Amino acid sequence: MSVFDPASADAPSAADLYRCVHCGLCLQSCPTYLATGLETESPRGRIHLVTALLEGRIEPTDNVFRHLDLCLACRGCETACPSGVPYGRIIETARASLRPVRRQGIGSRLLDWLIFTELLPHPGRLRALAAGLRAYQRSGLRALVQTSGLLDRLSPRLAQAERALPDIPPRFFEPRRAVFPALGERRGRVALLRGCVMPLLYGDTHAATLRVLARNGIETVVPPEQRCCGALNVHAGERAVARALARRNVDAFLAAGVEAVVVNAAGCGSTVKEYGELLRDDPAYAERAARVAAMTRDITEYLAEIGLRPGLGPLRRRVTLQESCHLVHAQRVKAAPRALLAAIPGLELVDMAHPDLCCGSAGLYSVFQPEMSLRLLDDKMADIAATGADTIVTANPGCMLQLAFGARRAGLRTRVAHVVDLLDEAYRLAERPNGRT
Ligand code: SF4
Numbered sequence: 001m002s003v004f005d006p007a008s009a010d011a012p013s014a015a016d017l018y019r020c021v022h023c024g025l026c027l028q029s030c031p032t033y034l035a036t037g038l039e040t041e042s043p044r045g046r047i048h049l050v051t052a053l054l055e056g057r058i059e060p061t062d063n064v065f066r067h068l069d070l071c072l073a074c075r076g077c078e079t080a081c082p083s084g085v086p087y088g089r090i091i092e093t094a095r096a097s098l099r100p101v102r103r104q105g106i107g108s109r110l111l112d113w114l115i116f117t118e119l120l121p122h123p124g125r126l127r128a129l130a131a132g133l134r135a136y137q138r139s140g141l142r143a144l145v146q147t148s149g150l151l152d153r154l155s156p157r158l159a160q161a162e163r164a165l166p167d168i169p170p171r172f173f174e175p176r177r178a179v180f181p182a183l184g185e186r187r188g189r190v191a192l193l194r195g196c197v198m199p200l201l202y203g204d205t206h207a208a209t210l211r212v213l214a215r216n217g218i219e220t221v222v223p224p225e226q227r228c229c230g231a232l233n234v235h236a237g238e239r240a241v242a243r244a245l246a247r248r249n250v251d252a253f254l255a256a257g258v259e260a261v262v263v264n265a266a267g268c269g270s271t272v273k274e275y276g277e278l279l280r281d282d283p284a285y286a287e288r289a290a291r292v293a294a295m296t297r298d299i300t301e302y303l304a305e306i307g308l309r310p311g312l313g314p315l316r317r318r319v320t321l322q323e324s325c326h327l328v329h330a331q332r333v334k335a336a337p338r339a340l341l342a343a344i345p346g347l348e349l350v351d352m353a354h355p356d357l358c359c360g361s362a363g364l365y366s367v368f369q370p371e372m373s374l375r376l377l378d379d380k381m382a383d384i385a386a387t388g389a390d391t392i393v394t395a396n397p398g399c400m401l402q403l404a405f406g407a408r409r410a411g412l413r414t415r416v417a418h419v420v421d422l423l424d425e426a427y428r429l430a431e432r433p434n435g436r437t
């Protein structure tokens, strides 16, 4: 008997699974297959497992969960697949419908509940956590914890997460107003998704986004009623809280009276673009969610679409681009970040060998699968080091965190920035009287 309920909207569908013709053309795009050489750690292998679960030929044993858990949900296999297998939907729905039958220890269940139900949906609690971590980092306790090795003995997983944590900035992104006017003639009005991690760790990138949009004639609204987009919940298969968050964001964005929702975090953007699918069985929200999804744009996609205004100063940098998985594979936005970088005078873009291969961040993957995450990160840093770049640019906070950690680990003095950070820097540079960096 199948473990999946065919009547459930959250179950993997036979139509999706049977599209796979087992050709194997996706294997070389799969980071976990490349790292292990194992069929069970490949997209084709995982599709086999989910199909066998659907057909009731196997049970969801711990081994099955291990193979599904090791998947980054990076969707590199999706862009490689000539048959159009929607792998992202398969893995997300498989995880969602297997959650209730999963046997987990009390510790894992508690952690799960804390992260997905009690923390991520609540911006005040996240802010308090970030403020507490900032105090911890500044108190000298961090140095003590790291040199004593105490945390490594207690929980190696927690110790790695602690090491990967960047310095929490002195200020969070907490705008006192909701509307940021355009400079010069107004060309449009958009809403910015604030997100959960971005305002706490990358508030400067939010500020840069607002400035770049204003310089390009765009008025931006940051609706205060919005919440976390629910991406991390969706990726983990936790869809009930994700739906509640999506409904709240749909209301906030539609009330803002904007023509686009702009997102500067690729993982969040791909989730908002899929709100229509997430809420398709909700009669009150299906149409409204599809509308918000259709008007959502990654910041790079939006700027490339409207065309940059002139006025970018020269940035003499050697830059390499890490193509965030949820931008290039999930949203299929590949050309826009490159076009924007090419518009900055003096900037040299040097491609690494595999810019579209996951860096091992993948939401909370680096916390739950630390060994594979580090393995992929070390490979990524070697690829980056070979370019001789002084700056790594990307388009997602998870990638920024992971790559900054990778640079520290590898002893590289490479800066990590968002594409929009460099655009902002170039605009501001041109405004300085002597045009110097
Ligand atoms: S997912 Fe696509 S590329 Fe991979 S084996 Fe199936 S059909 Fe082939």
Ligand code: SF4
Pocket: 029, 030, 031, 032, 033, 041, 042, 043, 046, 070, 071, 072, 073, 074, 075, 076, 077, 078, 087
């Ligand atoms: S989503 Fe990424 S890790 Fe998972 S099977 Fe596809 S390519 Fe491999």
